[in-house]
Amino acid sequence: MALGGMLLAMASMPARAQDSSDLQKLSIEQLGDAEVTGVARRPEPLNKAPAAVYVITAEDIRRSGTGSLPEVLRLAPNLEVAKINGYAYTVSARGFNSSGSANKLLVLIDGRSVYSPLLSTVFWENVDVPLADIARIEVVTGPGGTLYGANAVNGVINIITKNAADTQGGLADARVAVTSGAYRTLLRYGLTPWDGGAVRFYGQASRNGGSPPSTAADLSRTGWARYDGGFRFDQILGADSFNFEGDLYDNHDPQQNLEMGRGGNLNAHWNHGFDSGSSLATQLTYDQSTRIVPGQREQLESYDLQAQHNTSLGWGDSFSWGGEYRRFKEAYYSAQGFFLDPTSTISLGSVFGQDEIPLLPDLKLTLGLKLEDNSYSGLDVMPNVRLAWETSDSGLLWAAISRAARTPSKVDRELEAPGLLNPSPNFASEYLTAYEAGYRGEPLPRLSFSASLFYNVYGDLRSVQPAPVTTYPVTLVNGIRADTYGAEVWAKYAVNDWWRLTAGVNWLHRDLFMDPGYTDFSNGQTGGQDPASQAQLRSYMNLFGNWELDTSLRYVGLVTQEIPDAGQVALVPSYFETDVRLGWRVTGSTEIAFNALNLLHDRHLEAASTSSVPAQYVGRSFIMYLRQSF
Amino acid sequence: MLPEYTVKAAYLTKFVPFIEWPDAVFASAAAPVTICIVGEDPFGATLDTAAAVAAGGRKLAVRRIPEANAETGTDCQIVYVSDSQAGYDAVDALRDKPVITVTESTMRARGIINFLTLDNHVRFDIDEAAAEKNGVHISSKLLSLAHSVTRRSDGP
Numbered sequence: 010m011a012l013g014g015m016l017l018a019m020a021s022m023p024a025r026a027q028d029s030s031d032l033q034k035l036s037i038e039q040l041g042d043a044e045v046t047g048v049a050r051r052p053e054p055l056n057k058a059p060a061a062v063y064v065i066t067a068e069d070i071r072r073s074g075t076g077s078l079p080e081v082l083r084l085a086p087n088l089e090v091a092k093i094n095g096y097a098y099t100v101s102a103r104g105f106n107s108s109g110s111a112n113k114l115l116v117l118i119d120g121r122s123v124y125s126p127l128l129s130t131v132f133w134e135n136v137d138v139p140l141a142d143i144a145r146i147e148v149v150t151g152p153g154g155t156l157y158g159a160n161a162v163n164g165v166i167n168i169i170t171k172n173a174a175d176t177q178g179g180l181a182d183a184r185v186a187v188t189s190g191a192y193r194t195l196l197r198y199g200l201t202p203w204d205g206g207a208v209r210f211y212g213q214a215s216r217n218g219g220s221p222p223s224t225a226a227d228l229s230r231t232g233w234a235r236y237d238g239g240f241r242f243d244q245i246l247g248a249d250s251f252n253f254e255g256d257l258y259d260n261h262d263p264q265q266n267l268e269m270g271r272g273g274n275l276n277a278h279w280n281h282g283f284d285s286g287s288s289l290a291t292q293l294t295y296d297q298s299t300r301i302v303p304g305q306r307e308q309l310e311s312y313d314l315q316a317q318h319n320t321s322l323g324w325g326d327s328f329s330w331g332g333e334y335r336r337f338k339e340a341y342y343s344a345q346g347f348f349l350d351p352t353s354t355i356s357l358g359s360v361f362g363q364d365e366i367p368l369l370p371d372l373k374l375t376l377g378l379k380l381e382d383n384s385y386s387g388l389d390v391m392p393n394v395r396l397a398w399e400t401s402d403s404g405l406l407w408a409a410i411s412r413a414a415r416t417p418s419k420v421d422r423e424l425e426a427p428g429l430l431n432p433s434p435n436f437a438s439e440y441l442t443a444y445e446a447g448y449r450g451e452p453l454p455r456l457s458f459s460a461s462l463f464y465n466v467y468g469d470l471r472s473v474q475p476a477p478v479t480t481y482p483v484t485l486v487n488g489i490r491a492d493t494y495g496a497e498v499w500a501k502y503a504v505n506d507w508w509r510l511t512a513g514v515n516w517l518h519r520d521l522f523m524d525p526g527y528t529d530f531s532n533g534q535t536g537g538q539d540p541a542s543q544a545q546l547r548s549y550m551n552l553f554g555n556w557e558l559d560t561s562l563r564y565v566g567l568v569t570q571e572i573p574d575a576g577q578v579a580l581v582p583s584y585f586e587t588d589v590r591l592g593w594r595v596t597g598s599t600e601i602a603f604n605a606l607n608l609l610h611d612r613h614l615e616a617a618s619t620s621s622v623p624a625q626y627v628g629r630s631f632i633m634y635l636r637q638s639f
Numbered sequence: 640m641l642p643e644y645t646v647k648a649a650y651l652t653k654f655v656p657f658i659e660w661p662d663a664v665f666a667s668a669a670a671p672v673t674i675c676i677v678g679e680d681p682f683g684a685t686l687d688t689a690a691a692v693a694a695g696g697r698k699l700a701v702r703r704i705p706e707a708n709a710e711t712g713t714d715c716q717i718v719y720v721s722d723s724q725a726g727y728d729a730v731d732a733l734r735d736k737p738v739i740t741v742t743e744s745t746m747r748a749r750g751i752i753n754f755l756t757l758d759n760h761v762r763f764d765i766d767e768a769a770a771e772k773n774g775v776h777i778s779s780k781l782l783s784l785a786h787s788v789t790r791r792s793d794g795p
Contacts, residue, residue, distance in 0.1 A: 037653040038784060041760060043646050144757070172757055506779050555790075597789060 058149075059375065059397035059407030061447055061461035061497055063087050063513075065146040067171070072549055072559045074590035074604035074632065076184045076193045076215075079133045081140060082166070083563065085148040086513020086545055087461075087497040091538070091568075091615040094625040095219035095231030098133040099616065102150040102164035103463060104493050104517050105537035107570075108622045112415055113162035113441075115153065119170055119254060120315070121276045121294050124160050126355065127307055127339040129418035134260060135270055135298055137237060139195050139211050141180060141636075144171040150497060151463060152413035152443045154391030155377035158333065158359050162413040162441050163465075170254070173199055173243040174207035182636040189630065191217035205245045212238040216263055220625035223614055227623035234263040248282040272298030287320035304344045311337035322364065330362040339419060348423050349432070357383040363393075371399040381414075385422075389414040389438055404450020415439040421471060421485055433485040440468045455503040460496065467491040472523070472573070473531040480530070488527030489535055489573055493519045507551040514544040521573040533572035538580055538617055540566035557592040557602075568617065580617035581624075585609055598639065604632040646761045647754055648686040651719060651741065652693040654752065657781035660716055661774045664737050671700040675715035677729045678705065712738055720750070737773045751775075755786065762786035 035043070063085045070081050079098035083090045089106040091099050099111040112129035115122065116136065123136045146168050153161035176199040183194040192215060199209035219232035239256035257273040274296040281289045294313040299306065317331030340352040363377030375395035382388045393411030400406060421436040447461035472488035475481070499513035521536050523529060545563040552558055568581035587609050592602035607613070612626040655672050674690065676682065680703055690699035704711055711729050712718040718733060719741040720726030730740045730750050740750030753764045765785040770777050782788050 035649070037650070037657075037781070040646060040649055040653060041762065041784060043760065174755070175757065506783075 059373075059395045059405065059409060059447075061087060061150040061445070061459070061463075063148045063150075063459075063499065065148065067144055070140050070143055070146075072557065072590060072592070073561075074559070074588060074602065074606065074634070076140070076632070078137055078140070078168070081143075081146065082148070083545075084547075085146070086499045086543070087148055087150045087164075087515060088166075089539060089543065092220075092627050093616045093622055094229070095217055096134040096233035097231070097622065100131065100133065100166075101537065101539075102148075103465065103495060104519055104539045105163065105535075107534070107538040107616065107619060109531075109534045109619050110537040112418075113160070114164050114166065115157055115161040116166045116168070117157075118168045119276055120278065120292050121274060121296060122313075125307075125309065125418075126160075126337060126416075127309060127341060127419050129160070129415065129420065132300055134233065134235075135258070135272065135300060137213075137235065137258065138168055138170060139197065139213055141182060141195060141197065142170045142176065142209075142211065142241075144169045144175070150461070151409065151445050152391075152393065152411040152441060154389075154411065154413035155361055155363060155379045155393040156329075158361075158379060158381050158391070159383075159389055159414050159416040159438070162415050162439070170241060172207070172252075173209045173241045174201070176209045177201060177207065179639040180636070181639075182634070184632055184634045186217075187631040187633060189218050191215075191630075206243070208240060208242040210238070210240045212236075219264065221612065221628065222623065222625050224618070224623065227618070227625065229623060229625075230262070230264050231625060232262055232264040233260065233269070235260050248284075250278075250280045252278045267303065268301055270298065270300040272296070285320075287318065289316065289318050291316045305347075306340075306342045308340040308342075309337060310339075311335060325367050327365045328362070329364075330360075332358070332360045334358050341419065346426070348419065349425065350423070353385065353419055353423075355383055355385045357381065373397045383416060386417045386436075386438060389416065400450065402450060402452070404448060404452070406446075406448050408446040409443070411443050411445075413441045413443070415441075424485070426482075429482050431482045431484045436471075436485055437469055437487050439470050439487065442466045442468075456500060457502075458498075458500045460498045462494075462496050464494045465492070467493070470521075470535050472527055472529040472535060474527060475530045483530050486527065488524050489521055489529065490524060491519060491521045491536070491571075493517060509549050511547045511549075512545065514542065516542045519571045521571045523573045529573055533570050533575075533578070534619070536571035536573070538568050538570055540568050540583065542566040555594040557590070557594070559588075559590040559592070561588045563587075565615070568615075570617075581614050584613045584615075586613065592634075598637060600634075600636040602632075602634040604634060606630045606632065642685075643756065643761065644681045645685050647743075648682045648689045650754070650761065650763065651686065651717060652689045652699055654717070654739070654781065655693070655699065656696055657778040658716075658739060658770075659776040659778075661737050664716060665697075669697075671698040672696075672717070673700045673702055673715045674717045674719065675702045675704055675712050677711055677718055677720045678726050679721040680705075681721060712736075712740075717741060718750075734769070735773060737775050739770065739775060757786070764788070 065084045069084050073081060073084055075081055079090055079100055082088050082100055087102055089101050091106060099106050099108055101111045101114050105113050115124050116131050118138060124131055148166050150164040153165040157165050180197045185192045195213045197209060197211040201207050214236050216234040219230050237256060237258035241254035244251045255275040259271045260269040262269050276294045279291050292315045297310045299308050313335040315333040317329055319329045322328045335357040338354045341348055342351050359379055359381035361379035365373055365375045367373050377393050379391040391412055395409040397405055397407045416438050417436045422434055423432050425432040444464040449459040451457045468490050469487035470489035470491055472486055474484045474486045495517040497515040501511045503509045517539055543565050547561040550558045564585050567579055567583045569577040569579050571577055586607045589605045590602055594600050607629045612628040614624055615627055616624040618624045651674055687701055690701050693699050712733050713736055715738060717739045720729050722744055733740050741752045742750035743754040751766045751770050755762050763785055764787045765782055766789040767777055768789050
């Protein structure tokens with residue numbers, strides 16, 4: 010969870026020119042990648058980080074026609090997104106995607122982690138951002154432990170919101186499903202109170218009526234209503250930039266009139282650029298949330314302080330180092346017991362250093378190490394080594410070896426049900442050693458292309474160990490190893506001035522093995538529910554008269570669960586789905602659009618039910634959208 | 640990490656190949672494209688260096704105009720003004736001239752191209768409508784690189 014991006018420290022490949030005559034050698038596009046020191050916000054990813062990075066732009070989001078953050082994430086071809094019911098999603102990368110196992114992807118909103126340390130997952134229903142406020146989403150697949158810390162195992166999603174100076178004036182939008190009446194609406198206003206400062210405020214309301222169940226036994230109703238609001242303030246003072254933002258939300262079930270959760274956060278960043286060219290970025294975060302399932306209540310409160318200094322050790326390198334202190338208090342109350350002590354207070358400290366060393370003008374070596382210690386499960390060591398070679402056509406060939414850890418959650422160690430499940434105080438971190446390589450470049454003038462390969466070796470994955478003879482009580486232990494490998498490939502092609510295409514495909518192969526002496530009573534729940542392949546093709550057309558026609562086709566292969574030492578169980582049929590959006594920018598300030606989502610089928614399933622979460626259908630929908638700025 | 644104004648100076652020279660001025664603004668086929676700095680000059684020698692090594696098309700000339708007046712910049716093709724009242728007065732005076740005004744304003748008084756710094760990167764907005772009105776054509780390639788564009792057919 011280090012400040013800033015993984016990429017940042019290791020990124021600065023393309024435009025590391027020393028003076029203005031070097032700059033002249035860059036194309037005007039590459040100038041846009043140049044990091045500048047004038048106003049030091051946190052350093053951040055450039056196009057050419059030596060890692061698998063897909064960037065979802067604000068324009069992609071606007072034209073996706075979708076109405077929630079997890080739906081937007083479908084735009085990234087290197088992610089797996091499965092909708093479970095009216096509000097719940099699981100999102101993963103490179104496998105392990107299910108409500109019981111999606112614990113290997115870290116998600117940050119402006120540097121604030123929304124990963125739940127209590128249950129080792131992300132509750133997407135608690136995570137929302139006004140889509141119009143998002144500047145971009147960086148989806149990094151592969152370990153990010155050295156910079157981000159624990160739980161950035163298979164990837165990191167960085168959601169970056171717009172500077173308040175960039176959202177001045179008013180904006181109102183509304184999105185209504187024609188048949189179901191589900192809606193989402195935003196009102197936002199930004200102003201400049203004084204020179205160099207800018208602020209915006211927003212309020213949002215959304216509601217949907219839930220999803221059709223897939224079995225007669227599933228009586229759950231998954232309608233959802235959410236109100237949220239917040240602000241972001243940005244100020245530039247010479248070499249310092251400051252930003253302060255906060256949100257409040259309330260979730261409830263409108264059909265049964267039940268409170269489902271609420272929370273809020275405050276997040277401040279201060280960045281200072283030194284005359285020497287180095288910069289210091291600090292972040293202070295307070296986050297508080299309550300998630301309610303009938304009969305259960307989960308509470309989390311956390312304080313987090315991070316600092317990162319970006320400088321040079323003097324041999325033409327870029328060196329980043331920093332640290333983090335986080336303290337969180339978590340509590341899980343339920344009618345069924347579950348935990349002997351429902352509360353835990355955990356403190357976590359980490360330090361990291363990473364140096365990017367130019368071996369040759371076009372060859373860079375990155376060496377980094379993070380040490381993270383938490384009061385709950387102890388020390389984790391997360392190093393990485395990366396090599397990046399800039400090819401003559403400004404492409405980038407890269408390779409990396411890195412190690413990441415998923416730290417034990419309260420569920421792993423303390424969950425108990427007398428006679429059925431013993432607590433497991435010795436449950437240890439799950440580990441990954443990842444070997445990656447990739448190429449990214451522009452092989453033709455209008456074509457950008459990226460391909461990444463990975464080979465992941467996991468150890469100490471969670472398994473459920475039955476008691477000798479009696480089977481029960483079972484115990485959670487670190488008894489599974491896994492090898493996975495696969496590829497992620499995508500391309501963007503501008504056919505001409507008014508038509509562009511994007512395409513992406515990924516493949517995943519998994520093998521799970523029991524460590525000697527262990528058996529798994531959960532039948533491979535750890536392995537997750539993943540398709541062996543996914544693909545998508547998107548077309549964006551700007552027609553005459555400011556009309557836009559956007560279409561997408563996506564394929565998700567047969568979803569299977571991998572049973573250790575045994576093989577696969579098929580769970581969810583493969584599917585194709587298509588979305589169509591017809592938009593009209595009536596004037597510079599008014600936009601209307603009509604979206605048809607999941608057009609090919611009445612309904613399809615994206616996940617299989619687990620013991621606690623029944624999977625429900627995802628249906629076709631027709632959406633009217635209106636946006637007015639003022 | 641680069642000094643912000645080194646990058647902005649590079650941009651000023653790199654915009655030129657993507658902009659077509661009416662032929663009438665040039666005295667001859669060999670006349671340079673003139674980049675003028677009105678008021679405070681944040682670039683110093685970096686802009687002269689950038690202009691000297693810029694390749695292709697017409698040569699670039701750099702001129703500094705410390706004190707603005709009503710005629711300021713009318714014989715320039717690109718006019719950069721710093722964030723100051725005098726600068727915005729100059730932008731106003733050039734509003735109907737075939738001149739690309741460049742500002743770096745967070746306020747409403749923006750030139751045809753307005754620099755902004757987002758997340759440590761220099762970006763720019765383009766007011767294509769204003770440029771076309773004065774007969775200056777900006778290529779779609781440059782528009783596609785802009786952070787945001789006020790289109791010809793847009794706007795009230």
